[in-house]
Amino acid sequence: VDRREFFWEDQDEFEPAEFFSSLLKQFYLDQQHVPGLIHVPVEFEDRAVLEQLLSEKRGRKTAIHTPRRGPTKAMLALAETNARHSFEQRFRVRKPTLKAVQEALEDAMTLPELPRRIECFDISHTQGVETVASMVVWENGRMKKSDYRKFIIRSVEGVDDFASMREVVTRRYSRLQRENRPLPSLVLIDGGLGQLHAAAEALESLGIINQPVAAIAKREEWIYVLGQEREPVMLDRFSPVLHLIQTVRDEAHRFAITFHRARRGKSFIEKKPAKSRA
Known part of the structure; x- marks a missing residue:
């Protein structure tokens, strides 16, 4: 089991689709291991292109999926809850000047x-x-x-x-x-x-x-x-x-x-x- 945390602040404009597209590129394109299936909470425009790039890097097909129901949807909800808790823990003190x-x-x-x-x-x-x-x-x-x-x-x-x-x-x-x-x-x-x-x-x-x-x-x-x-x-x-x-x-x-x-x-x-x- 692996867990990594990323934090962003002062996001004047937040677009979930653009955010998750950038996050997947940042996380997977420069590391050795690429999984066969990646779950994300929203669809994004360049999903097919990113699937192709990740599949080339992996040497086998990689799919990016947005679950609508079931255990995988529940797992994403748990990840969102954990992310919220991590954010609150990190920024629970007053932000310095x-x-x-x-x-x-x-x-x-x-x-x-x-x-x-x-x-x-x-x-x-x-x-x-x-x-x-x-x-x-x-x-x-x-x-x-x-x-x-x-x-x-x-x-x-x-x-x-x-x-x-x-x-x-x-x-x-x-x-x-x-x-x-x-x-x-x-x-x-x-x-x-x-x-x-x-x-x-x-x-x-x-x-x-x-x-x-x-x-x-x-x-x-x-x-x-x-x-x-x-x-x-x-x-x-x-x-x-x-x-x-x-x-x-x-x-x-x-x-x-x-x-x-x-x-x-x-x-x-x-x-x-x-x-x-x-």
Whole structure:
């Protein structure tokens, strides 16, 4: 039996179908095990495309089903109840102010000043095919979607997340240099030490030094800060700082998976043979 928890806050617009479509991509497209049957509480538009992608990854058919009655419907209701209880437990205390979170983040990451902007990067691919990257932005307490960016990886063949991270970080910050724009308070990387050092190498190649960079590893949820890698930051699971970092990381992952799915879906449709007309 496995149980994992994901949390989202400040969702100005919540559309259940879009949410579950993004969640399944985020959860299954980058992990080894894909089940043969997935139950979700709502139908969503790109279900057939996602079934095809997951079936290709699994090597056998995977179906996505929305039960209407019976034991499976009851199981989904239980999952919803558990999710509600987890949410209430996590947010049962008063939500800290933005400044309190910024100060706690500054202290935890040993930042030189109060963090006002975080740029977070994630890489997405399926066995090295259609590798893409995303960058999302947190600024002064909110996700700033107008500053999100998508990248198609150009210089890397096959599976090489480290080289892909070097490319996307180089492209992002060489552009900021050309446009004489300020760097973020923190560059956050979805990954472990390898991805962290790849990003650091990219910044160093551009002559950018003393830029705060950190990475969050998925399994342990440890935060590695560049320059103090031997002492990862291990925060309490209810810490507002960990919650902020996880929220930004999860959004980068969602954005990357959605972009990758769109490209994979387009590629699949283009390769599908047209039906002959009688």
